[in-house]
Amino acid sequence: xxxxxxxxxxxxxxxxxxxxxxxxxxxxxxxxxxxxxxxxxxxxxxxxxxxxxxxxxxxxxxxxxxxxxxxxxxxxxxxxxxxxxxxxxxxxxxxxxxxxxxxxxxxxxxxxxxxxxxxxxxxxxxxxxxxxxxxxxxxxxxxxxxxxxxxxxxxxxxxxxxxxxxxxxxxxxxxxxxxxxxxxxxxxxxxxxxxx
Numbered sequence: 703x704x705x706x707x708x709x710x711x712x713x714x715x716x717x718x719x720x721x722x723x724x725x726x727x728x729x730x731x732x733x734x735x736x737x738x739x740x741x742x743x744x745x746x747x748x749x750x751x752x753x754x755x756x757x758x759x760x761x762x763x764x765x766x767x768x769x770x771x772x773x774x775x776x777x778x779x780x781x782x783x784x785x786x787x788x789x790x791x792x793x794x795x796x797x798x799x800x801x802x803x804x805x806x807x808x809x810x811x812x813x814x815x816x817x818x819x820x821x822x823x824x825x826x827x828x829x830x831x832x833x834x835x836x837x838x839x840x841x842x843x844x845x846x847x848x849x850x851x852x853x854x855x856x857x858x859x860x861x862x863x864x865x866x867x868x869x870x871x872x873x874x875x876x877x878x879x880x881x882x883x884x885x886x887x888x889x890x891x892x893x894x895x896x897x898x
Contacts, residue, residue, distance in 0.1 A: 707735060805883035807876055815875045816868075823868030827860055836860070 707716045714730030718737060725736045807815075831837035841856040 707737065709733060709735060803883075803887060805880045805887060807879045807883075811879070812872070812876060815872050819868045819871040819875070822871060823864045827864045827867055831860055 705718050707718055707721070708714075709716070709728045709730055711733045712728065712730035714728055716726070716729065716735065721737060723737075724739075725734055727733070728735050828837060832839070837856055837860065844853050845857060
């Protein structure tokens with residue numbers, strides 16, 4: 703394996719087999735590089751990649767010590783050309799895994815469910831109250847026409863039921879949407895761990 707002379711200025715590598723003489727200009731920066739006297743004899747013997755222990759290296763500060771380092775050559779294979787796009791044998795990169803979609807509806811859907819559920823809850827509770835006779839049409843007219851706080855009492859006693867029905871509508875709607883999405887996605891709902 704032929705030794706290589708490394709330029710200390712720009713780092714360019716120069717194979718010593720191609721160099722004629724004891725000094726030559728660097729191809730990278732133009733600096734004049736000198737070939738050490740020990741190298742031509744060692745190059746014919748065949749230097750080891752790690753360096754030869756018997757080879758005397760020039761000491762820093764010596765009058766004929768060059769300002770360069772010698773590195774053994776290494777052969778690296780040329781990079782493989784990129785495969786053609788139409789090549790069926792070319793390996794394809796693995797597709798990214800999509801993050802599993804959460805089957806529970808988002809905030810916007812839940813907010814719109816509340817907007818629909820509030821008037822629906824009022825209609826269901828007041829309609830049922832009129833059917834069973836708890837709220838009459840005269841009491842509803844008194845709310846608009848009568849004076850005093852007592853006129854609101856027939857409606858106020860039904861408000862807890864309106865809230866309960868509205869929350870139930872929202873909860874059942876979220877549950878139904880979640881189950882529907884699970885069926886479509888084929889996903890399983892993670893089991894909840896009991897609280898310790």
